[in-house]
Amino acid sequence: MYEQFKTRAEGVSAEVHRFPTQAAALDFIIGFLRDEGVANAPDRRAVWAGCPFLAGIDRQQLAGIDGLHLEVSRERAAEARVGISQMDWALADTGTLAQDATAIDKRLVSTLPFIHIALVATAALVPDMPTWLTKVQPKDSGYISLITGPSRTADIERVLTIGVHGPSRLIILFVDALGGTN
Numbered sequence: 001m002y003e004q005f006k007t008r009a010e011g012v013s014a015e016v017h018r019f020p021t022q023a024a025a026l027d028f029i030i031g032f033l034r035d036e037g038v039a040n041a042p043d044r045r046a047v048w049a050g051c052p053f054l055a056g057i058d059r060q061q062l063a064g065i066d067g068l069h070l071e072v073s074r075e076r077a078a079e080a081r082v083g084i085s086q087m088d089w090a091l092a093d094t095g096t097l098a099q100d101a102t103a104i105d106k107r108l109v110s111t112l113p114f115i116h117i118a119l120v121a122t123a124a125l126v127p128d129m130p131t132w133l134t135k136v137q138p139k140d141s142g143y144i145s146l147i148t149g150p151s152r153t154a155d156i157e158r159v160l161t162i163g164v165h166g167p168s169r170l171i172i173l174f175v176d177a178l179g180g181t182n
Contacts, residue, residue, distance in 0.1 A: 002125060018122065045069060047084070051119065083116050107143065149170055
């Protein structure tokens with residue numbers, strides 16, 4: 001299912017990577033943040049919403065990244081270049097991510113920054129929406145978010161534009177060792 005998800009997600013301009021461990025995914029994220037020039041300045045910051053991934057890593061490695069904030073506010077997210085959140089599910093047939101985004105910090109980091117890094121447990125990959133709906137109870141969530149690729153619209157003179165209503169870049173990181181989070 002991973003290959004099907006990757007094909008579908010890349011078909012709508014998402015970037016998809018897979019890592020065996022949280023440590024490997026964290027190394028990628030740290031390198032990415034450095035390459036993107038994350039710093040403590042407007043439009044250069046990064047925000048990371050609270051999630052199980054953070055509970056399973058040594059946060060000391062993150063302390064050396066100037067401009068990375070683990071406490072999310074509307075102002076910080078609006079000024080951030082990169083937002084990081086953990087998704088609850090991934091739907092293989094459409095390359096779609098699903099998240100219980102009742103917590104406002106999850107919505108802020110996935111919609112306001114220019115780049116969204118989405119973490120997902122490989123075990124949370126399901127074949128399609130009907131299967132996903134057997135595993136989740138929408139009535140138990142205040143806000144369910146479905147994300148398929150970076151923000152895009154073609155309503156302006158029928159010209160496809162990326163990033164108008166949200167991030168212009170979506171990077172999806174599957175982590176094999178990240179389990180039991182949904």
